[in-house]
Amino acid sequence: MAGVAAVCGAAVPRVLPRGERSGAAAPVPVVSLVLVMAATAAVSVAGVLHDIVARAAGLAVALLLVVGFVAHERRSERRVFPGAAYRAGSALKWVYLTLGLLAFGVAVESFVPLFGQRLAGLPPLVAGFFGAAVSLGWSLTQIGSSSAVRERTVRRLRTLGPVLLALGFLVQGLLLRENVPIWWVVIWVPVLCVAGSGIGIAYPHLSVAAMAAAADPAEGRQAAAAIATVTTMSTAFGTAVAGVLVGLGGPSTLGSARWLLFGFAVLCAIGIFTARAADRTSRPERSAAADRSSVTQGS
Structure with a gap:
């Protein structure tokens, strides 16, 4: 990881465009x-x-x-986070919460290789590839989902994302057994991919909603930057919560796995309600923006 980070650091000056130098520095919170x-x-x-x-x-x-x-x-x-996230009637807080709950689910990957080794007897290398199934589903579906532009479709994808994530974890928890054959373990991959696809289909549209929620350009830049902050914080917090759930299921590995997957299914399902709240709250904002645009064009 350190080597990859060094390569990325060396590539930054060559890849990213140079910005204008400014003496003003943003205060660190x-x-x-x-x-x-x-x-x-x-x-x-x-x-x-x-x-x-x-x-x-x-x-x-x-x-x-x-x-x-x-x-x-x-x-x-x-x-x-930008001030808009804390204003009454703003959709930004609900967008961030939905983004956070989706990123929260990625923490399951940390323990999937352990379950593959303990429950199915997989060698560490093979079990590690099983652990990447959630990210694989996320990556593959995000490419296709990003092309959706119709407003109704986008709203449905943002709500469907948490549904698939929670449903994937629920089904995976039901499929877990001890000493299962390899063909049974192979079924885990598409199920975990379905869970990851929930992140992939909703994440790009939630990111766009976060960047568009702030009217002020400065707040818009802060809202865009906060997307990465939400993702990082949620992944870190999710991994910590996953550790707690795994501990609650011990000393049985099967019990730990079920506590983790069923617990995350419930927690990630909250994203269904936050996504719907973001949709309901953003509609008045879009209507107000359309009214302002009409007045401006008329004048």
């Missing part, structure tokens, strides 16, 4: 970043604790830190 990192760390620690009370305390601390993060962001001038 230190407090917000510390709060969200502390929340992720609290969940990670909770995942390795064996005492139920201590684990619950770790999760409670993490939730309090997340609440503190949101409260600080709402009143601070130095934010991770």
Whole structure:
């Protein structure tokens, strides 16, 4: 990974266009970043604790830190997310929540190779390829989904994404058995690909919605930059939560796998409701924008 990062770093000056130099630097939201990192760390620690009370305390601390993060962001001038995400009636918060829940589901990949080795006796190399099935489904479907432009189709894809993600995890949890033959394990791949396809069909359209939600150009740039922040934070937090769920199912590997997959199916299904909320909230915004455009053309 370090080698790949070095190659990417060397390629940046050659690939990216040079921007205009400016003496003004964007302020770093230190407090917000510390709060969200502390929340992720609290969940990670909770995942390795064996005492139920201590684990619950770790999760409670993490939730309090997340609440503190949101409260600080709402009143601070130095934010991770643009101000539009905290305004009443804005669709941006629902778009970010849906993006976050989709990225949250990627954390399952961290444990799929373990389950392949323990439940099916796969060698580590083969089990590792099974772990990439979610990302494979994401990548393949995102290429085709990006070409959709009709508004009704886009709305349906944004809602269908969390449905497929949650359904894929649910079916995968039902398929898990101990000491299964290789032909049974092969079925896991298309199921996990279906789960990943839920991310692929919705993610590009949610990204466009996030960038278009802010009217101010400066906020628009911040909204676009925050997409990567949401993805990174959700993946980190999701991996920590996955560790907690795997711990709850122990010492049985099958129990851990079912706790993880059924738990993520429930959590990712919340994205269905956030996607619908984003759609409902964005319609008045589009109508208002159309009215403003008509007035401008008429004048």
